[in-house]
Amino acid sequence: xxxDQARGPEIRVQGVRKSFGELxxxxxxDFDVAAGSIFALLGSxxxxxxxxxxxxxxxxxxxxxxxxxxxxxVAATPGDVRESISLTGQFAAVDEVLTGRENLVxxxxxxxxxxxxxxxxxxxxxxxxxxxxGRRAGTYSGGMRRRLDISMSLIGDPPIIFxxxxxxxxxxxxxxxxxxxxxxxxxxxxxxxxxxQYLDEAEQLADxxxxxxEGTIIQxxxxxxxxxxxxxxxxxxVEKQPSLEDVFLSLxxxxxxxxxxR
Amino acid sequence: MTTHALADTRTLTGRSLRHILRSPDxxxxxxxxPIALMLIFVYVFxxxxxxxxxxxYINYMLPGILLIxxxxxxxxxxxxxxxxxxxGIFERFQSMPIARSSVLWGHVLTSLISNxxxxxxxxxxxxxMGFRTGASFGAWLAVAGIMTxxxxxxxxxxxxxxxSAKTVDGASAFSxxxxxxxxxxxxxxxxxxxxxxxxxxxxxxxxxxIVNSIRALFAEQPVGDDIWIALAWLVGIFVAAYAxxxxxxxxxIS
Numbered sequence: 001x002x003x004d005q006a007r008g009p010e011i012r013v014q015g016v017r018k019s020f021g022e023l024x025x026x027x028x029x030d031f032d033v034a035a036g037s038i039f040a041l042l043g044s045x046x047x048x049x050x051x052x053x054x055x056x057x058x059x060x061x062x063x064x065x066x067x068x069x070x071x072x073x074v075a076a077t078p079g080d081v082r083e084s085i086s087l088t089g090q091f092a093a094v095d096e097v098l099t100g101r102e103n104l105v106x107x108x109x110x111x112x113x114x115x116x117x118x119x120x121x122x123x124x125x126x127x128x129x130x131x132x133x134g135r136r137a138g139t140y141s142g143g144m145r146r147r148l149d150i151s152m153s154l155i156g157d158p159p160i161i162f163x164x165x166x167x168x169x170x171x172x173x174x175x176x177x178x179x180x181x182x183x184x185x186x187x188x189x190x191x192x193x194x195x196x197q198y199l200d201e202a203e204q205l206a207d208x209x210x211x212x213x214e215g216t217i218i219q220x221x222x223x224x225x226x227x228x229x230x231x232x233x234x235x236x237x238v239e240k241q242p243s244l245e246d247v248f249l250s251l252x253x254x255x256x257x258x259x260x261x262r
Numbered sequence: 263m264t265t266h267a268l269a270d271t272r273t274l275t276g277r278s279l280r281h282i283l284r285s286p287d288x289x290x291x292x293x294x295x296p297i298a299l300m301l302i303f304v305y306v307f308x309x310x311x312x313x314x315x316x317x318x319y320i321n322y323m324l325p326g327i328l329l330i331x332x333x334x335x336x337x338x339x340x341x342x343x344x345x346x347x348x349x350g351i352f353e354r355f356q357s358m359p360i361a362r363s364s365v366l367w368g369h370v371l372t373s374l375i376s377n378x379x380x381x382x383x384x385x386x387x388x389x390x391m392g393f394r395t396g397a398s399f400g401a402w403l404a405v406a407g408i409m410t411x412x413x414x415x416x417x418x419x420x421x422x423x424x425x426s427a428k429t430v431d432g433a434s435a436f437s438x439x440x441x442x443x444x445x446x447x448x449x450x451x452x453x454x455x456x457x458x459x460x461x462x463x464x465x466x467x468x469x470x471x472i473v474n475s476i477r478a479l480f481a482e483q484p485v486g487d488d489i490w491i492a493l494a495w496l497v498g499i500f501v502a503a504y505a506x507x508x509x510x511x512x513x514x515i516s
Contacts, residue, residue, distance in 0.1 A: 107358075
């Protein structure tokens with residue numbers, strides 16, 4: 001119904017301000033996100049990332065400024081925005097009492113899918129959760145929860161996905177797993193807006209990176225553009241040391257991810 | 263979006279009913295306290311209480327016990343709603359294209375079902391303890407109607423508590439005064455022996471008219487004006503609590 005949205009940016013944020021009492025969290029934020037791209041909002045804790053995501057996902061109202069998502073104004077037509085998005089919040093939004101499969105079926109029902117059971121089974125398989133699907137989500141490890149959480153967000157194939165700090169609190173394998181998922185999403189044409197406080201995460205994933213600092217965007221560009229802000233690279237010869245992450249991952253092996261779901 | 267409201271409510275009611283089935287202790291604990299009270303009142307105090315009706319004491323006090331059952335059971339609704347908001351699941355629901363009211367109605371209908379199950383358990387125990395009634399099917403239906411309205415009214419109060427609480431304890435603490443209200447009413451002893459101001463309060467608070475109506479229905483006697491006073495209280499509390507709950511919900515989600 002909304003195929004004619006291609007000309008504008010998928011997400012457009014203009015002059016958005018938000019205060020909680022005396023505290024000004026957002027002081028005029030502007031940026032655009034192109035369709036099908038991965039956009040990273042980089043910022044330290046308290047920079048206002050979550051507040052911005054909540055405004056874009058219609059959970060909060062901005063004090064000033066406008067934001068459109070998939071061509072719909074978040075304040076004027078929140079219902080249409082909710083049809084177009086999925087939010088994976090900072091804390092894994094799974095129902096701990098229900099099993100993994102029941103969580104997926106619940107969301108599929110709420111999205112009025114034709115065959116919720118089939119949707120659930122397909123996603124369990126895609127996220128290597130088939131065997132864990134019958135267990136209560138409360139018994140899952142952090143990485144499995146996150147995978148379940150993200151898979152719940154994919155139900156109904158929303159064109160835009162918000163991921164608020166998707167890898168905070170995850171171990172290295174689970175992080176890599178989430179990164180792979182995000183990349184696949186973008187390859188499939190989904191627009192991804194993610195927030196992160198990890199520089200390497202933004203570097204790994206994002207087509208564009210915006211740095212949110214004290215409530216405003218202080219830089220916005222591709223990784224190459226951001227790197228050009230510093231003086232040109234000097235050529236130095238440095239022995240290439242593996243990072244601890246390289247060592248850890250090669251010792252444990254990428255198969256650790258698969259084993260985890262058993 | 264309203265076309266989905268019923269389907270969404272059914273889905274979310276199914277979800278919270280499943281929570282109860284996975285921890286059936288919530289239904290048991292809801293029934294245990296009133297049953298204990300019933301045992302104490304019937305076998306310890308009951309012999310010394312003169313209700314002046316000539317009826318058995320358990321017949322006299324069962325209506326009050328039923329109200330206490332519901333008053334303690336609704337605390338779980340506030341608790342579950344509070345937990346939903348603490349975790350991310352509430353935000354997930356709010357960011358999805360569902361009828362927003364269905365999030366609350368799911369909890370409310372679950373409360374209704376689970377409390378009526380607890381009430382049925384308490385009535386079964388009362389029968390085992392000697393409660394007898396020759397009430398007709400219509401009278402039973404009327405009792406069920408009163409209990410349903412009472413549960414809905416109190417559940418919407420619980421929704422207000424669940425939405426505005428800052429801590430888990432706060433979410434359930436509101437129900438204590440409701441549990442005690444029947445003690446200052448005609449539920450366990452006639453109001454005539456109470457001192458003036460207490461008797462005045464007891465006679466004019468909602469529990470007395472509700473208890474008197476249920477008691478009359480069970481005893482196959484005319485309900486008189488009590489039923490209208492009871493209905494006025496119940497509908498009034500229901501409407502007011504609903505309005506406040508919806509306002510609290512709007513504040514919470516905007």
